[in-house]
Amino acid sequence: MKRLAGWMLATPATLAIALLLVIPVAGTIGMTFGTPGQGDWGIVQPYADFFASNFRRRVLWRTFEVAGYVTVISLAAGLVTAYVVARCPAWTKSVLVVLAVFPLLTGVIVRSFAWLVLLGREGMVNQFLIWTGLIDGPLTMLYTPGAVIVAMVYIFVPLMVLVLVGVLENIPEDLLQASSSLGAGPVASFFQVTLPLAVPGLIVGAVLVFTASFTSYATPALLGGTRQMMMGTFLHQSAMVRFDWPGAAVVAAIMLAVILATVLVMTRLAKRLNPMAT
Amino acid sequence: MPTRIHPLLIAFTVVVYLFLLGPLIIIFGASLSDTTYLTFPPQGLSLRWFENIWEISAFRRTIVTSLQMAFLGTLIALIIGIPAAYALNRHRVSLPAWLSTLFVLPILVPEMVIGFSLLRSVTVQMGVPVWYALLIGHTLLVIPYVIRVVSASLASFDFSVEEAAISLGSHPAKTFFTIVLPNIRSGVIAAFILSFITSINDVSVSLFLTGPGISTLPIQLLAHMEQFFDPTIASVSVVLMMLTIVVMIIVERTLGLAVVAK
Numbered sequence: 179m180k181r182l183a184g185w186m187l188a189t190p191a192t193l194a195i196a197l198l199l200v201i202p203v204a205g206t207i208g209m210t211f212g213t214p215g216q217g218d219w220g221i222v223q224p225y226a227d228f229f230a231s232n233f234r235r236r237v238l239w240r241t242f243e244v245a246g247y248v249t250v251i252s253l254a255a256g257l258v259t260a261y262v263v264a265r266c267p268a269w270t271k272s273v274l275v276v277l278a279v280f281p282l283l284t285g286v287i288v289r290s291f292a293w294l295v296l297l298g299r300e301g302m303v304n305q306f307l308i309w310t311g312l313i314d315g316p317l318t319m320l321y322t323p324g325a326v327i328v329a330m331v332y333i334f335v336p337l338m339v340l341v342l343v344g345v346l347e348n349i350p351e352d353l354l355q356a357s358s359s360l361g362a363g364p365v366a367s368f369f370q371v372t373l374p375l376a377v378p379g380l381i382v383g384a385v386l387v388f389t390a391s392f393t394s395y396a397t398p399a400l401l402g403g404t405r406q407m408m409m410g411t412f413l414h415q416s417a418m419v420r421f422d423w424p425g426a427a428v429v430a431a432i433m434l435a436v437i438l439a440t441v442l443v444m445t446r447l448a449k450r451l452n453p454m455a456t
Numbered sequence: 457m458p459t460r461i462h463p464l465l466i467a468f469t470v471v472v473y474l475f476l477l478g479p480l481i482i483i484f485g486a487s488l489s490d491t492t493y494l495t496f497p498p499q500g501l502s503l504r505w506f507e508n509i510w511e512i513s514a515f516r517r518t519i520v521t522s523l524q525m526a527f528l529g530t531l532i533a534l535i536i537g538i539p540a541a542y543a544l545n546r547h548r549v550s551l552p553a554w555l556s557t558l559f560v561l562p563i564l565v566p567e568m569v570i571g572f573s574l575l576r577s578v579t580v581q582m583g584v585p586v587w588y589a590l591l592i593g594h595t596l597l598v599i600p601y602v603i604r605v606v607s608a609s610l611a612s613f614d615f616s617v618e619e620a621a622i623s624l625g626s627h628p629a630k631t632f633f634t635i636v637l638p639n640i641r642s643g644v645i646a647a648f649i650l651s652f653i654t655s656i657n658d659v660s661v662s663l664f665l666t667g668p669g670i671s672t673l674p675i676q677l678l679a680h681m682e683q684f685f686d687p688t689i690a691s692v693s694v695v696l697m698m699l700t701i702v703v704m705i706i707v708e709r710t711l712g713l714a715v716v717a718k
Binding site: 203288302400 | 551558656664
């Protein structure tokens with residue numbers, strides 16, 4: 179009876195996700211396989227085609243590169259900022275948290291658009307550099323990997339700060355007191371106590387930022403354009419501009435595989451590296 | 457905390473916050489410019505670009521669609537998500553472990569992949585009209601948020617209160633509405649707000665599901681940016697930011713912002 183009640187309550191959500199997400203996505207993955215006996219690679223021929231193309235390999239590699247840079251930079255900037263925020267007096271801390279939540283709740287389009295304005299030929303960054311005399315004429319910054327990386331770091335730093343403030347606040351204060359009463363300075367305490375304890379949280383933050391930047395569309399579309407195609411923009415172009423659905427399905431499947439592999443490997447790693455786990 | 461922070465670290469944090477907020481302030485300034493091109497600092501102050509939002513019918517229509525998707529999608533997600541969250545907390549032992557994994561799939565699977573798959577199956581194969589396909593996409597997108605936030609709030613609810621009511625003769629369904637629901641009210645409100653904002657800002661799912669005449673605001677903004685580079689985009693952005701501020705104030709007044717930060 180109780181078993182039945184539990185199932186009945188969970189059924190609508192289960193059915194919705196099974197029918198409208200699992201089956202359609204499985205269908206997409208299903209259509210990526212070729213017919214056996216065709217081509218040198220049999221059923222994985224469409225994947226072989228993907229990797230045989232220089233252009234597609236570059237798109238995939240660029241996506242890894244951009245997502246990697248964005249993750250590392252956000253991690254470093256987020257950790258330092260979160261360290262300071264977590265150590266602020268209560269009132270300052272809550273103001274700083276609110277200031278980080280605000281950009282997070284503002285849409286990606288709005289936040290990417292800001293960089294479109296800043297990095298344009300007549301944009302403020304160029305005007306400023308010319309004013310300081312560092313450059314003579316405007317630099318082309320839009321539609322470069324750098325522009326995509328800067329805008330994505332901008333988008334993901336607030337997320338990282340919020341995740342890491344939570345992580346750092348959960349580190350028991352007495353451990354730090356113990357470490358300083360045993361003679362460790364703030365730097366030694368940070369590297370020998372705080373950082374090892376924060377590793378699982380850092381991994382969570384890194385996974386969030388890596389997966390989100392690997393699969394993002396709006397920022398690469400606005401700041402990278404067709405010149406700096408990434409997996410997200412390439413999937414959209416294949417499906418909606420070139421109507422090459424089998425090709426788009428392969429892009430989608432590779433994207434999904436990268437994300438699932440990252441999440442699985444990293445959560446295992448986070449568990450293993452957790453010094454608090456017994 | 458008593459430990460002193462090195463001034464260099466503080467300086468770094470200040471720079472990070474300037475980096476975070478500067479661009480948003482620039483958008484605000486650019487939206488007030490009297491010029492037909494985007495510029496900062498604004499040249500001549502005017503609100504004409506705000507009026508322009510309403511004069512462009514595509515913006516009017518897509519704002520309505522976006523609000524419909526966010527309201528209805530969140531509402532449906534609450535209707536099917538709250539019972540699921542309740543079942544996960546109350547009947548955990550009789551439900552399989554993979555169920556909670558299933559419920560996070562909409563945030564685990566990349567949105568672009570969901571969007572493309574829905575286009576293929578729901579819009580094309582099943583022939584579902586664009587508006588309904590969009591609604592399906594937006595509902596799916598926010599289900600995990602509803603289940604997670606409501607679950608968190610149910611986790612701190614003392615179910616013995618509910619058992620007491622039932623053993624005193626109250627019908628289980630009635631008990632849910634009179635005892636359980638009022639106690640998790642703040643969780644439900646938080647879930648609503650989080651879902652609403654997620655839906656309103658969505659690009660990657662909507663991108664594949666919009667069709668002739670039916671689009672959402674973010675997709676319309678993208679399309680507009682491809683053709684024009686005028687301050688209208690900045691003024692729409694400012695309106696969206698104002699909306700965000702209003703939402704944040706409501707959240708702060710009712711629940712405290714800590715819920716969103718989690």
